[in-house]
Amino acid sequence: MTGKIYDMVVLGGGPAGATASIYGARMGHRVLLLEKMMVGGEIVSTERLDNYPGFPEGLSGFEFGQLLEKQVLKFEVELAREVIEQVSLSGEEKKVVAGGKEYRGRTLIIATGTIPRMLDVEGEQKLKGKGVSYCAACDAHFFRGKQVAVVAETDAALREAITLAGIVERVYVISRRGSFRSAETLQQKLLSLPNVEMLWKATVGRIEGGEKLDYLQVIQEGSSRTLPVEGIFIYSGRQPNTDILQGSLAVDDRGYILTNEQMETSVPKVYAAGDVRQTPLRQVITAAADGAIAATSANRALRGIS
Ligand SMILES: Cc1cc2nc3c(=O)[nH]c(=O)nc-3n(C[C@H](O)[C@H](O)[C@H](O)COP(=O)(O)OP(=O)(O)OC[C@H]3O[C@@H](n4cnc5c(N)ncnc54)[C@H](O)[C@@H]3O)c2cc1C
Structure with missing residues (x-):
């Protein structure tokens, strides 16, 4: 078990988790990002990202992932390249087992995306x-x-x-x-x-x-x-990547995590962002926006701002 307790533990380094990490770190928090692959998520394996604002010529998904990872590391997010195996949401400290190690967080942001059906x-x-x-x-x-x-x-x-x-x-x-x-x-x-x-x-x-x-x-x-x-x-479509949660928070009939507009889930100090939650649009830009909101809500909880 690691001795450290993080302010924010972020599960998944796609656009949602990476953005949450960047926002969290820039708000002065100690942030741990757990991701089994390179940062970037699902978009990394797609040929072109043409609809993300600010890139008029478009860019490859891989290039986008590399830029995102660079930005995450620039803001001193601790990146652990591990497979998340288990999550415990009960209690004040949120516990995550990844790569055989236990990590603890005061807040937790779930951004594990979807997997093919x-x-x-x-x-x-x-x-x-x-x-x-x-x-x-x-x-x-x-x-x-x-x-x-x-x-x-x-x-x-x-x-x-x-x-x-x-x-x-x-x-x-x-x-x-x-x-x-x-x-x-x-x-x-x-x-x-x-x-x-x-x-x-x-x-x-x-x-x-x-x-x-x-x-x-x-x-x-x-x-x-x-x-x-x-x-x-x-x-054949996609499904939310929520097996590690073992039914510990509220989901819809297709298994997508339910949140309010602040990305708060049914469990206090646990937030969900991006494709893993029930949302009307699953895209890079909406995932990134969710990540920013989730980190802002976690910041409020950590600083006791109502
Ligand atoms: C074929 C395809 C084409 C697309 N094209 C576009 C497009 O042109 N424009 C656009 O805006 N969007 C596009 N999308 C959608 C876009 O990729 C997603 O909306 C976006 O990536 C969602 O981000 P996310 O962070 O919520 O989840 P994801 O990107 O899915 O990231 C989740 C991350 O969590 C990690 N993770 C999950 N479980 C574990 C675990 N147990 N341990 C460790 N890590 C874990 C994964 O490795 C992954 O990196 C496309 C999607 C697909 C499938």
Whole structure:
């Protein structure tokens, strides 16, 4: 156990957690940021960030993450690159176990974001990282010159399928619907690509393979079909990353943390910010704004300002 007690312990170094840390440190607090990867969060693995104000030319997600990490360290936030394993919210001190060590905070800001929702079909878990992926920007290059499938249950999948089509030999796009709901131009672009085949009203029945993915069994309008692909990219939506909390605070029916406008949760001195909370928009800018508000609320609690 570490002897130190921090004013703010921030869980997750995406835009929400990084911003909360910067604000907390600039308000004169001792801040610990726990993040298992580089600072930047989900956006780090996306190709371009074009809609964040102040960057008219856009920048890569990776570049954005590097800048954010530089800024966090500039303000002397203590960054511990650890996997958070357990959180205890009861009592005055909030306790977090990460990388086998216990950290204590007077206030806690939860900014652990979301994770991809699994399809929940046979073979998916076993072949994760061996052909099953949830991120084209991260893994597309492994499939150069090969055939892959994209499960398109979200509009974001269209952009990813277009990216993949530029790298791999052939893309089968599997959609349980009969048409897409998303932007017309994106759809037209995808459907015009010569190496893209659409499988409408289709679902994945089974993912087959041993050490690597061998093929997919797909059900299309009642008939079964085998797709000879080496990779499958699944876009089936996202879910809040809250397992570590073990039901210790109030969440909505989809598991997103409930907060008020001050980012206060149902537990005193515990705040939530960014994609992990119930919010109408999940973007970098809203996550950063939440982080700033959460740190300001934690500052009020720490200084006894009502
Ligand atoms: C494909 C894609 C494209 C996107 N494009 C855009 C875009 O163009 N513009 C835009 O504004 N937004 C975009 N977004 C949304 C944006 O990435 C998110 O809204 C934003 O990153 C949310 O920030 P956050 O800090 O709340 O969570 P996240 O960015 O998800 O960060 C959470 C952090 O917590 C860490 N963490 C979680 N659990 C643990 C643990 N147990 N131990 C240690 N660390 C942990 C994670 O490693 C992660 O770094 C995109 C998202 C995706 C998936």
